[in-house]
Amino acid sequence: MDEEPRGLEESKFSQKVAAEAARKLKAQADTTKTIWFGLGMSGLIGWSVMVPTLLGAALGLWLDKRYPSSYSWTLMLLLLGLIIGCWTSWHWIKSQFHQMHEENHE
Incomplete structure (x- = not known):
């Protein structure tokens, strides 16, 4: 009932993954x-x-x-x-x- 639509849930997950990947790439670039x-x-x-x-x-x-x-x-x-x-x-x-x-x- 209070659950979000699957597309919105995947979008939030994708944003979290993208933010984590960007943070990791920045850390690797900053040697x-x-x-x-x-x-x-x-x-x-x-x-x-x-x-x-x-x-x-x-x-x-x-x-x-x-x-x-x-x-x-x-x-x-x-x-x-x-x-x-x-x-x-x-x-x-x-x-x-x-x-x-x-x-x-x-």
């Missing part, structure tokens, strides 16, 4: 998103946190030797470098996330 790509991106994120942290620590060590004070320049600049590196990585990940979702909606 840059492989496991190696993911590992490379995680390495890139690690470097983007580590480099500012180490630069801050190095600058802090230099300042501690040049201008000794009761405060540790090394610790302050190490923390500042870590914050900058984490913020940069977070911003990059956020932009990639938005880009990925825009591609999925197209």
Whole structure:
């Protein structure tokens, strides 16, 4: 009684199959998103946190030797470098996330 006509039912099924096939073809065409790509991106994120942290620590060590004070320049600049590196990585990940979702909606 509440059943849809067979033609309409097949049409919905065909649309689902076509959408799934299009998604699969798009995934196969986008070969840059492989496991190696993911590992490379995680390495890139690690470097983007580590480099500012180490630069801050190095600058802090230099300042501690040049201008000794009761405060540790090394610790302050190490923390500042870590914050900058984490913020940069977070911003990059956020932009990639938005880009990925825009591609999925197209």
